[in-house]
Amino acid sequence: MELSTLWFLLIAVLFTGYFILEGFDFGVGILLPVLGRDERERRVLINTIGPVWDGNEVWVLTAGGAMFAAFPAWYATLFSGFYLPLLLILVALILRGVAFEYRGKRPEPRWKARWDAAIFAGSLLPALLWGVAFGNIVRGVRLDADHEYAGTLWHLLNPYALLGGLVTLTLFTTHGAVFLALKTTGDIRARANALAARAGLVAAALAVAFLAWTLLGVRGGAAAAVLAVLAAAALVAGLAANRAGREGWAFVGTAAAIALSVATLFSALYPNVLPSISDSANSLTVDNASSTPYTLKIMTWVALVFTPVVLLYQGWTYWVFRRRVDVRDIPDT
Template identity: 55%
Template sequence: MDLNILWFILVTVLFTGFFFLEGFDYGVGILMPFVGRNDLERRMVINSIGPFWDGNEVWMLTAGGAMFAAFPHWYATLFSGFYLALFLILVALILRGVAFEFRSKDEKPAWRNLWDWLLFVGSLLPALLWGVAITNLIRGVPIDARMQFTGTFFDLLSPYTLLGGLAFLLVFTLQGGLFLALKSEGELKERSRQAALRAGAGAALALLLLVIMSYGVTDIFSRFLPGILLGSAFITLLLSLAGLYTRRYGPGFLMNGLTVILVTAGFFSGLFPRVMVSSLNPEWSITIYRAASSPYTLKVMTVVALTLVPVVLAYQGWTYWVFRQRVKARDLEY
């Protein structure tokens, strides 16, 4: 296989894995102030993702590193053009990580409430901005013939991309609600279900509108595969809601996870062989061939990836297996 194509697929897989895993992670952080009615319940919510959240973020770092090494021109244009948006994501993730650690340093309610809301903001902002970023890739941004971004932060904001951000946010919130329903019990479990049902109804509407708008705003449906993937994503989202409604949380969680996978794959397959679309001139769009590193670099990276990625997958799978039990109030230390 052409190594340029192989690495485009691998970058897509890394982003897909990141959105699948970090999606429920963000969703739990978003729901925490609303489903946790007291400090004990909020501790249970945090403990449900405590063993996983930092490992999930490794997928984002790996995706960025793979992009930098395999497609340096893509990395340079994306990170310069989306600089403010990515900076906001970074600040939010720092606040989020600090909130996990600092919340328990003081028992004062005001202190813990502050970090609870910073955890909420640190989860909501990345979920929203990642959706904006992905939809901008396919909608197109001002890129000139030298592969340089010539616009501003406000060029990234449009009804279409903001709808994309809202769709990602609601799908992730639904995923977080399903995860909490799997990991909790009692009133916390029921409140998580109700929150997930509300988020899911909004997610279904937002995703449907996003698919419809994609038909008019982008060329994503000029090929057969993206349309099939995005259409299937809407179906799996409805199946997820059906599982949630009937309290079959495991199948619901898997179906919504499949929705995340199908949406990501649909957008990246619609993008291929481009990695960023130029809104100034389609011929100035950055492709996997214009953006790629040397063939030797791609060969070395392929060997390293095939060697180390299975180890990472095995370790993370082991982590989820070890911490698979429900979080129970009686198990928390006081």
């Protein structure tokens, strides 16, 4: 396997990890005003992701860094052409991170309500825009002969990409509800379980429509079709486990559905990294967008050394904070 193809796969793995882990973070933030009926319940919801949310964001930073080093042409075209949507995602993530840190600095309900609104908006906007961004990456955009983006913002807001945004929004919401059912007890657990069942049906319908559109109307392939079927099966299995009250298996199901959906998109995309819909000769591929073989070789050795360390540390973090969170753990202020 060529190193350029290997790094294409590694970037797909990084985005998969990011969407699985940050996906339930986004879902918890979106559900904060829905499941958090009072201050103690809202604190329970935030505490479920408190020890891990910032570590989960490292995955997208690593993915962006890997794109910059392994595929500089892809990085340059993507981050210039998609500048406004990616800037909105960045601002939302910053606002959300600040909100987690500052909502407890003062006791006034109005102060907390404002930061709770920031957590909600900072979770909903990226959950929507990531789907829009990846929808455009898979569909393709207008590129000129110099591989520079030749479209406008409105070209990015096409029906296919907007449907992709709705898929990630509803899928992450479902994933977050399943995570809350897994990490809480009592009434919050029951309400999260019920909400996951309802949100999951919407997510399943939208995901099937989006994957079918991808395979039949945008770009397909036998491998992508198999992965799409497996993604749908994983989501159905996760919803069935949630209905049976098996939150652990339900979380595995929704996580697998996200992973297989990302795999479907990257499989359909390959060997392109950013197709051109104006002229296929202008498309960016794993070959014409990659760095030199020497650069990729150095990156591979660095990844082999440090990736296991990062995975072990993050796995240890989840193990330490594996216990369920209960309202009784929160002091009544």
